[in-house]
Amino acid sequence: MFEGFDALLLARMQFAFTVSFHIIFPAFSIGLASYLFVLNGLWLWKKEKVYFDLFNFWKTIFAVAFGMGVVSGIVMSYQFGTNWAVFSDKAGPVMGPLMGYEVLTAFFLEAGFLGIMLFGLNRVGPKLHFFATGMVALGTLISATWILSANSWMHTPQGFAMNADGQFVPVSWFKIIFNPSFPYRFTHMVLAAYLTTALVVGATGAWHLLKKTAHDRAHTMFSMAMWMAAIVAPLQILAGDAQGLNTLEHQPAKVMAMEGHYESHPNGAPLILFGIPNPAEKRIDYAVEIPKLSSLILKHDLNAPLAGLDTIPDDREPPVAVVFWSFRVMIAIGFAMLGLGLWSLYCRWRKTLDSNVWLHRAAVLMGPAGFIAVLAGWITTEVGRQPYTVYGYLRTVESISPVDAPAVATSLIAFIVVYFFVFGAGTFYILRLMARLPRNPQPALNDGPLRTAGVTPAPAMNAKGRVDDNGGYDDAV
Amino acid sequence: MPFDIAFIWAGIIAFAVLAYVILDGFDLGVGILFPFFPERHDRDVMMNTVAPVWDGNETWLVLGGGGLMAVFPLAYATILPALYVPIIAMLLGLIFRGVAFEYRWRTTRAQFLWNWAFAGGSMIAAFSQGMALGALVQGISVVNRAYAGHWWDWFSPFTVLTGLAVLVGYALLGATWLVMRTGGDLREKAHSIATKAAIGTVVGMAAVSIWTPFLAPSYLQRWFSWPTAAFSVIVPVLVAGCIALLIYGIRSNRDSLPFVAALGLFVLGFAGIGISFYPFIVPPSVTIWDAAAPYDSMVFLLVGAVILVPTILIYTGYAYWVFRGKMNPDEGYH
Numbered sequence: 001m002f003e004g005f006d007a008l009l010l011a012r013m014q015f016a017f018t019v020s021f022h023i024i025f026p027a028f029s030i031g032l033a034s035y036l037f038v039l040n041g042l043w044l045w046k047k048e049k050v051y052f053d054l055f056n057f058w059k060t061i062f063a064v065a066f067g068m069g070v071v072s073g074i075v076m077s078y079q080f081g082t083n084w085a086v087f088s089d090k091a092g093p094v095m096g097p098l099m100g101y102e103v104l105t106a107f108f109l110e111a112g113f114l115g116i117m118l119f120g121l122n123r124v125g126p127k128l129h130f131f132a133t134g135m136v137a138l139g140t141l142i143s144a145t146w147i148l149s150a151n152s153w154m155h156t157p158q159g160f161a162m163n164a165d166g167q168f169v170p171v172s173w174f175k176i177i178f179n180p181s182f183p184y185r186f187t188h189m190v191l192a193a194y195l196t197t198a199l200v201v202g203a204t205g206a207w208h209l210l211k212k213t214a215h216d217r218a219h220t221m222f223s224m225a226m227w228m229a230a231i232v233a234p235l236q237i238l239a240g241d242a243q244g245l246n247t248l249e250h251q252p253a254k255v256m257a258m259e260g261h262y263e264s265h266p267n268g269a270p271l272i273l274f275g276i277p278n279p280a281e282k283r284i285d286y287a288v289e290i291p292k293l294s295s296l297i298l299k300h301d302l303n304a305p306l307a308g309l310d311t312i313p314d315d316r317e318p319p320v321a322v323v324f325w326s327f328r329v330m331i332a333i334g335f336a337m338l339g340l341g342l343w344s345l346y347c348r349w350r351k352t353l354d355s356n357v358w359l360h361r362a363a364v365l366m367g368p369a370g371f372i373a374v375l376a377g378w379i380t381t382e383v384g385r386q387p388y389t390v391y392g393y394l395r396t397v398e399s400i401s402p403v404d405a406p407a408v409a410t411s412l413i414a415f416i417v418v419y420f421f422v423f424g425a426g427t428f429y430i431l432r433l434m435a436r437l438p439r440n441p442q443p444a445l446n447d448g449p450l451r452t453a454g455v456t457p458a459p460a461m462n463a464k465g466r467v468d469d470n471g472g473y474d475d476a477v
Numbered sequence: 478m479p480f481d482i483a484f485i486w487a488g489i490i491a492f493a494v495l496a497y498v499i500l501d502g503f504d505l506g507v508g509i510l511f512p513f514f515p516e517r518h519d520r521d522v523m524m525n526t527v528a529p530v531w532d533g534n535e536t537w538l539v540l541g542g543g544g545l546m547a548v549f550p551l552a553y554a555t556i557l558p559a560l561y562v563p564i565i566a567m568l569l570g571l572i573f574r575g576v577a578f579e580y581r582w583r584t585t586r587a588q589f590l591w592n593w594a595f596a597g598g599s600m601i602a603a604f605s606q607g608m609a610l611g612a613l614v615q616g617i618s619v620v621n622r623a624y625a626g627h628w629w630d631w632f633s634p635f636t637v638l639t640g641l642a643v644l645v646g647y648a649l650l651g652a653t654w655l656v657m658r659t660g661g662d663l664r665e666k667a668h669s670i671a672t673k674a675a676i677g678t679v680v681g682m683a684a685v686s687i688w689t690p691f692l693a694p695s696y697l698q699r700w701f702s703w704p705t706a707a708f709s710v711i712v713p714v715l716v717a718g719c720i721a722l723l724i725y726g727i728r729s730n731r732d733s734l735p736f737v738a739a740l741g742l743f744v745l746g747f748a749g750i751g752i753s754f755y756p757f758i759v760p761p762s763v764t765i766w767d768a769a770a771p772y773d774s775m776v777f778l779l780v781g782a783v784i785l786v787p788t789i790l791i792y793t794g795y796a797y798w799v800f801r802g803k804m805n806p807d808e809g810y811h
Contacts, residue, residue, distance in 0.1 A: 064579045070532055071575035075568045077542045081557025082564055088546055089554035089622055093774040096547025100778045103540045104785040111536045112792045115529025116799055123799050165622065167550070169771040401558040407628040411565045418569050422576055429583040 002409040008400050010408040011083040014415060016382075018075050020375055021419050025069030027374045030144055030190065031197025032062045033137040035224075036117075040133045044126060050216050057217070058201075061433050063118055068426045070111075075415075083408060087389050087399035094160055094168045094176055095150050102146035110139035141190065148189055152182035155381070156250045157390050168390065180250055184243040185381075191236045192377065195337060196370025198228035202340075203367025204434045206360035214437040219354055222363070226353065230341035237334055241297070247381075248298055251391060253312045254384030257323040259294055260284045261308040268292035269306035274328070277321040282309070284324075318386045322379065330376040333369050340366055482779065483769035486548045487758065489782055493544055495747050497537035498606075499650070499740050504531045506651020508574050508599025509644065511592060513670060519663050520592065522806050526658040528578055529800045533793055535571070548775050551622055551768040552758045558624040559617040560609045560631055567605035574598030600644060607643025611636035611685075614750065615692055616761045635688060642681030646743065649674035653726075653736035660803050668727065671735055675723050678739070682716075682746055689753060693761055696753045708752050716745050 002010055036058055043051035077099070080088045088096075116124060116132035124132070159175025160168045170176055205222025208214055248255045256262075260272045262282045271294040275287035295304040309317055340362060347353045385391055389399045504527040514520055527534075546553040557564055577595035581588055612631035619625060652674050655667035690697040700709040719741040726734030758765045769775065 064583065067532075067576050067579045070535065071572040074535065074539060074571060074575075077539050078557060078564055078568060080546060081542070081553045082561050085554035085558045085623065088557075089550045092546045092550025092553060093770040096543065096545075096550060096553075096770065097774050097778040099543045100540070100547040101781055103536065103543045104781055104789065107536045107539055108533065108785075108789040108793070111533035112789070112796050114532055115796055119529050120799050163771065167771065170773045170777065173773075173777050401554075402623045402625070403558050403561060404628050407561050411561070414565065414569060418572060422572055425580060425587075426576060429580060433583070 002405075002412065005405065005409065007403055007405040007408050008397060010405060010412055011400055011403075012396065014083060014408060014412045015079060017412070017419070018072065018079060018415055020378070021423060022069070022072040022076055023374060023378055024371050025065055025072060026140070026144070027193045027196045027371065028200065029062060029066050029069050030140040030193035031195075032058060032065065032200075033133075033140045034194065035197055035201065036062060037133050037137040038224075040130050044130055050220050053217055054221055057433075057437065059118060061430055064426055064430050064433070066110075066114065068423055072419075072423070081401075082411075083401050083403065084389070084399050085401035085403075087394065089165075090167050090394060090399075091154075091390055092167075094153060094157075094170050097170075097173075098146050098150040098153070098177070102143055102150075106139045106143035106146065109142065110136050113139070144190055144193070145186060148186045149177050149179070149182050152185045153177075153179045154389060155179075155185075155385055155391050156181040157393060168393070181243070181246055184239070184246045188236070188239045188243045188377075191232055191239055192370070192374050194228060195232045195236055196374055198225045198232065199337065199340075199363075199366050199370045200368075201225040202229060202363045203365075204437075206363035207435070208437050209354060210357060210360045210364070215354075217437055222360075223348075223353060226341065226344035226348070226363070229337060230345050233334070233337040233341040237338060240330075240334065245298065247384075251384065252307065253309065253316060253318055254323065254381070255298070256307070256309045256312065257318045257320045257384055258327040258380060259298075259306075260287070260320065260324045261294070261306060262320070263310055264306065264308040265295070266305040268296075268301075268303040269294040269298075269308075271297065275324075277324045279320055316387065318384045323384045326376040326379040326383070330373050330380060333373040333376070336366065336369060337373075482772065482775045483548075483765050485779065486544075486769070486775055487765045489779075489786070490541060490544050490549065491747075491751060492786075493537050493540045495744065497534070497541055498747065499743050500534035500537060501531070502603075502647045502743060503527070503650035503654040503736075504534055505574070505599040505603050506647040506649065507654065508577075508595045508651070509603060509648045510651050510655070510667070510670060511596035511599070514663070514666065517588075518806070519666075522659060522663060522804050523655060524578065524581065524595070526655065526804050530797060531575075531578060533796065535575070538571075544778075547778050548770045549758055549765065549768040550770055551619075551763060554622070555617060555619045555624045555759050555763065556613065559626060560612055561628050563605040563609040563612065563631060563636075567602050567609065570598040570601030570603075570605060572598070574602065599647075603644045603647045604640040607640035608632075608636040610643065610750070611639030613760065614639070614689060614753065617759050619759060619762055635692065638681070638688065639685055642678070642685050645674055645677035645681050646739075646746075649678045649739050650736070650743070653739045657733045657736045658802075658804055659806075661806070663806075668730065672727055675727060675735075675739070678742065679720055682742070686749065695761065699753060699755070705752055705755075708748075712745055712749050712752070716742065716749075719745060 005013075036055060039051050039055040039058065042048070043055055080095075113132040113135040116129065117136050120132065121129045153176055156179045157168070158179050159170065159172040161171050163169045201221050202225030205218045205220075205225055208218035209222055244255065244258075259269070260275060260277060261269060262284065268291070270287075270289035270291045272284055272287050272289045275284035275289075278285045292302040295306055296302050298304075298306065309320070343359055343362070344353065347356045347359050353359070387396055388394060389396050507523050507527050511520060511523070514523060542553070545556075573594040574596075575598070577591040577598065581591040581595065584591070608631065611633075615631070615633060615635055617624065617626065618630075649671060652667045652671035656664055656671055659667065690700060699705050719738050723735055723738035723742065725731075726738055754760060756764045756766070758768050
């Protein structure tokens with residue numbers, strides 16, 4: 001299947017493939033953990049059953065998504081060593097401790113309290129259970145902090161020196177952790193996770209509003225999700241703009257590729273809306289452009305000069321076509337999200353939020369949009385980092401393990417087969433769970449202990465009071 | 478050096494790996510034993526005994542890997558390419574058995590598939606870990622800070638033996654865990670498997686122990702020269718004690734003792750490997766000081782580890798405490 005490919009290309013394909021699958025799950029579980037925390041809190045505060053029902057509904061989906069995130073994440077933590085050994089040896093002294101802190105402060109926290117959040121309500125009581133939910137949500141955010149700091153350092157490295165073995169040696173941990181692109185990337189990614197989750201929750205709510213099942217819960221989740229989309233989508237566009245300006249400062253070649261600026265524009269650069277990058281001729285064919293708008297966006301001045309890729313040596317140029325397209329996909333989806341959010345505000349004002357079927361259909365259609373935008377955004381920033389792993393200091397070609405191409409090819413094929421099978425099945429189960437919003441009544445907070453074994457000081461078990469996570473539906477299909 | 482930070486870190490990494498081996502050991506063991514329990518209800522209960530804790534158990538593996546990259550980057554960068562195949566196989570095995578925890582409850586029609594995934598994934602992960610361990614004991618050739626061998630060098634009769642030994646050892650941990658955590662027929666069956674797995678584990682450990690000194694003269698030397706020879710006396714005595722406790726615990730049909738004794742065997746086996754290795758982290762040429770990260774990397778993470786590892790142990794212990802005791806067979810988590 002991969003004859004004639006060298007180990008470097010195969011290793012890059014493998015990393016791109018496994019990390020692309022992996023990012024989907026945290027993007028969802030970061031947002032969903034926070035949503036569960038909110039639902040859990042609302043239930044304890046308002047004692048309204050709808051929040052408890054929604055908590056249980058999303059909790060089950062979270063468990064499946066989180067499991068997929070864990071196993072695809074373990075692969076990442078070992079792939080640095082198997083395929084990128086030289087990178088690991090050289091950048092390990094800087095990257096390793098950041099990831100070590102991620103494990104110590106986030107992964108254990110999530111894992112330690114996940115079991116209690118999923119299975120422990122009747123053993124620890126509602127308050128401690130709420131605390132556990134909070135710890136899981138906090139863990140996902142701490143995890144994002146460390147890993148985005150490590151990733152950002154690869155884009156905007158600082159605070160280090162080099163030793164005789166060619167290793168990056170930490171000099172200032174403060175500078176390493178708070179490297180220039182980290183605050184922007186962190187904000188952009190966490191908002192992306194929230195937005196992605198809001199769209200998934202909104203699509204699920206809209207689906208059930210269209211199906212006219214379980215109106216109360218469908219309404220509640222749709223309304224919450226649309227508030228989130230309306231508030232976060234504009235913030236995300238601002239955050240993305242800020243990150244773009246930061247990238248222009250530190251990785252101008254990436255912005256040139258995003259913009260499709262092969263040439264320098266001394267008197268104001270046009271914004272290329274569409275076009276076909278032609279890397280051989282170093283130009284954008286069939287470009288549809290708005291004069292000077294790029295300079296206005298990037299420099300806040302219509303006539304500001306902008307350098308193009310003609311100022312960058314060819315061996316430092318990122319792959320333009322990939323970056324150019326992925327960036328446009330992300331931007332288009334971002335504005336579609338903004339549109340959905342504004343439309344929902346309008347419907348809310350007109351009191352048609354629950355009845356406008358076109359809004360519901362649009363929300364269903366937009367359900368997976370967040371994932372596509374997240375992937376497109378990551379492709380933009382990571383491909384735009386090429387040809388370096390540590391930007392400006394360590395080239396990708398110098399980072400690879402001394403490993404034979406057949407080893408990488410075999411493992412790549414294995415990952416492709418396994419991931420499509422395993423995560424395909426998981427996605428199917430999640431979609432099926434989403435489609436089953438229970439109609440039947442469920443016990444509320446004080447309806448008695450549920451699923452209790454005889455070891456806790458809780459009152460005796462009410463055999464019939466057991467909450468069924470599937471909401472009364474059989475697993476049988 | 479008044480304060481040998483590389484040595485301290487070697488100890489912490491060893492602790493993380495040991496924690497992984499004994500914790501994920503019993504939950505992988507439960508998966509390995511799945512084929513011996515064809516009843517659906519038994520399998521539900523077995524899986525539920527580990528469902529709330531498996532994720533935390535596996536996190537120690539991530540700490541072992543991430544920690545190694547942070548503080549012994551050279552070891553991370555040479556061991557993983559050398560053990561490419563078993564590591565990838567282990568990861569794929571862990572994927573299958575990890576998702577099975579949730580998927581198995583999400584379908585009836587395809588449940589058989591996730592039963593296989595859980596059992597097969599657990600076996601592949603266990604066998605791969607054993608082979609990886611054996612390959613490390615066997616030695617990895619490192620030249621100019623890079624792995625200098627080929628991608629099948631790890632494979633040998635010795636690594637097959639260590640793979641099988643770990644597989645059987647995990648089955649023992651799983652069986653004794655089930656004896657402790659379940660009741661009725663399920664417990665009886667686990668009890669009878671524990672007997673066989675105990676014999677297999679002891680035979681496996683003995684075979685590996687006898688073979689190891691002949692792999693490299695330095696191993697032989699370390700076990701028979703002062704001061705490490707003191708451990709050579711103590712460890713086998715303790716091993717004999719653990720075996721006696723294990724046999725007594727199984728024969729007198731105790732609940733927890735067999736599990737504790739099996740854990741003890743694993744700790745001692747691990748200590749034995751540590752004695753053979755020291756001071757190397759990648760035998761036969763890279764010592765812990767050769768592989769150590771720059772001082773500032775080690776100090777930075779050590780500050781966190783000193784505070785956080787005990788904290789983790791406390792709340793992980795709490796999570797175990799919450800789900801303690803015999804499983805109620807009617808208690809469904811899903």
